[in-house]
Amino acid sequence: MKQEFAGLRGTIVDMEQSLSACTDDITILRSQVENMAKEMVKLENKCEDLESRSRRNNIRIIGVSEDHTPSCEYVASLLTEAFTLAKQPLVDRAHRSLAPKPGPGERPRVIVARLHYYSDCANILRRAKALQKMRVRDMSISxxxxxxxxxxxxRAAFNDVRCQLRDIEGVRFGILHPGKLRITYRGVQRDFTSPEEAKIYIKTIESLPPEK
Incomplete structure (x- = not known):
């Protein structure tokens, strides 16, 4: 029995040492995983930022019939006619969105076009925002x-919130890149990244007495 007890004691000591080594390894691995997770978030944000910047000169045209081939020349002439531009914009590339071709009567695929000059892109988007929908060549495009x-x-998550804000007098609001809602009311400016928090703030605004 003494020999067996001594053997068991030795086994327990070995197991304690092994468990201690495993615990140390787990602690080190956990720290490494946390560091890697933080680094991955940084890399994801950087990749998203790079992709966003690469699309700065891009526009999405909705409503163009599938009968029309989205060549650079066609898109340039369509934009010139839609906005009565003095000069045709220079279009580097244009293509349909990567989706199966729709059948008869279905909604046509979006056209993605890259303009050569950012000034042309900003001008077209500014005019498109003011007009909402344009009627050109028997098509209603956006x-x-x-x-x-x-x-x-x-940005789409704030659609309902923006509809509510339009009905409140004296409120100025806008979407900041990439997806932050800024509300200005009575000289107070607030930024929101959550639609729920923005809705709570809207209720606070609506409960205020009219400004004298």
């Missing part, structure tokens, strides 16, 4: 910026 998916989702 033009929007070409955001990455994450940015588009973040």
């Amino acid at each position: 033009i929007f910026p070409d955001y990455i998916a994450k940015t588009a989702r973040a």
